[in-house]
Amino acid sequence: MAAKKHRSTAQSVIGKVLGTTAVLGTAAIAARAAKQTLSVPDKTAETLPAAENLFSVDDAMVGRLLEMMRIPTITGSDSTQKPFTDFESYLRSAYPLITKNLKRERPRKRRCLLYTWEGSDPDMEPLVLMAHYDVVDPGDVSEWDHDPFEPYVDDDGVIHGRGCLDDKGCLIIILEAVEQLLAQGFQPRRTVYIALGGNEETVGEDGPNPTPQLFAERGITPWMVLDEGGAVIDSPVPGIDKRLAVIGVSEKGILTLKMTAHTQGGHASTPSPDSAIFVLAKALSTLTTNTFPRRMPQPMQEMLTELAPYASPSLRAALANIDVLGRPAAEALGRTAGELGASMHTTVAATMVEGGNAPNALPTEASATLNIRIALGDTVESVITHLRHQINDDRISFEVVEGDDPSPISSTENAQYASLKEAIGSAWPDAVPVPYVMLACSDARFWHKHWPDVYRFCPMYMTAEQRATIHGIDENLNAAELSRGKQFHLELLQAVAGE
Ligand SMILES: [Zn+2]
Structure with a gap:
């Protein structure tokens, strides 16, 4: 009571x-x-790194990002190979020390690259840093303020163009940090892998990223896998005016479900109230924000x-x-x-409908495609059972087009998570690192099927408006964020892979 x-x-x-x-x-x-002790962690001025260095724009790095963004590595079934080959050649010339010192492979000869920076201590489990170099189709380019593949930096120091956030910005800061450490003669104790995907945006349409499978076959257990996902953001919680570094410790599952109504057909002049389109519409109308x-x-x-x-x-x-x-x-x-x-529940979005092929005939079938994001605690199976029960109409069938359960939850109490918090502190001393559940899906889920310590965090600040441009139009990123992101990786690599 x-x-x-x-x-x-x-x-x-x-x-x-x-x-x-x-x-x-x-x-x-x-x-x-x-x-309870509700003290705000104290960061004194002495513990803060020189902010001016972190904020300043690194023109050379920005220039290299613009070069990468000019290469239209558009993913999808009709994409061509040449931009991907061009991109990979560019990496070879832009990062000579990585090219010279790191082993480079192409797992399963697919659109992906795996670099190995051999550590001196074979007993230490390796660190895996991930990013992807494919981008989503910009759609109707006339809707963009500027050509998405003619990137530029505006007078306010903002980079515009496809891929700056998702995910070439996150990719370049890894390579820049590694290239710099190589120039400084840094030799990692822990082996560092850089796993770059070239088909992330197809959501596994042409098969999942093959690199985790390769690791499993070779018997390699990563110490930590870090992929895109969270970022440094303004607090989404009303009443908290603070910048947060949200680290994805899990991700929702995804289910593409085709829901089809099957009925007798007939002539449109003698319609039945139970035509397939009406049955489908009735079923769809039961799906609300309260469905789960x-x-x-x-x-x-x-x-x-x-x-x-x-x-x-x-x-x-x-x-x-x-x-x-x-x-x-x-x-x-x-x-x-x-x-x-x-993030609090399984969500359902109807994304496509089809049915009928003549203006005067009742179709025997009508279907809708549902894009469902499965919350932690639900599964592909439990979601379908729930929908069957909710719709309660045996004229409706369900077909799984693609389905993946939510990822497990990575620990926030281990050395791996602590190392992320430390690195965040060096680049954003005023941001609060917190765990969260990633809503979109990423290649990280393929690793999470095998190993527990998988985190999703791109170390750059993005406003809510900027995050909304991911997969949309006028994608943009503050150029100074690249310097912060590189600082994060320098700190992380030296802390977890150093002597
Ligand atoms: Zn991405």
Whole structure:
């Protein structure tokens, strides 16, 4: 009984802060909060690296990124090989020390590259740094402010063009850091692999990235795999005015499901109310934002708890107690728009419909394609069972076009996660590193099927508007972020692969 009251009180606090229901609650939460240490980690001026060096734009690196972006490595079934070959040749000439010192292979002769920087200590498990060099089709280029493959830097130091964020920006900072360390004579103790994918954006259409399979066959267990995913962002949690470094410790699953209504056909002059298109429409109308229950995934709970010290006093108590709020908190947060809300449940989007082939004939079939992002705790199987139950119509069939369960959750209490936090601290001393669940899918999921320590974080600051340009139009990135990102990798490599 006490626990129930506790929950409803705390739910009110969250509801109030989020602008929904509003009865400000008190005692139990306040008492518990008072017992907790909610101190804000102190970063003194002495611990901060020289900010001016991190902020300054490295013109040579920016120039190399523009060169990479000029090469239209567009992914997809009708893409041609030449841009990929050109891109790989460019890497060879732009990074002479990497070309000279690192072993380079092409796993399964596919569009991907694997560089090996041999460590001196064979007993140490290797570090794997990932990025991809294919980009999504820019679509109608007339909608862009500028040609997406004629990248440029504007007067405010912002780089514009396809691929600067996803993912050539994330790729170049790895190579720049390694090239610099090679120039300094750095010899890693731990072997470092740089795994570059050339078919990430096809979402495994032409098969998954083959590199994890190669590692499994060779019996190599990575110490840590780091791929794109999270970034440095402005807090998505209302009431917290802070920059966060969100590290993906898991990713939602993905399911492309074809839902088909099967009925008798007939002439359109004597229509049945049960025509395939009506049956399909009725089924679709049952799918709402409430189709799947909201639950608080463990990484999001951890994120919110860690943010408590930075919140306003009323929200602070609720966040610090998020572990006991459970479902009500997930309900309140899950109703918010955007990424935070979507991370609390399995989401369903209808993306394509088809049915009928004549204006005067009733079709026997009509179908819709659903793009479903599976929350932690659900599976491909449980989602289909739930939909069958919800739609409850045996004239509807389901066909899995593609399905992948959510990834496991990587630890936030190991040396690997600590090393990421350290490296983040060197590039963004004022950002709070927190775990989160990645909503999109990445090549990291193929590694996560084999090994536990897989993280998703691209070490650059991106505004919400900039992140919205990924896969969209007018993709752009602040040039100074490349310097910060390179600093992150320099710190990480020296800390985990150094003497
Ligand atoms: Zn990407």
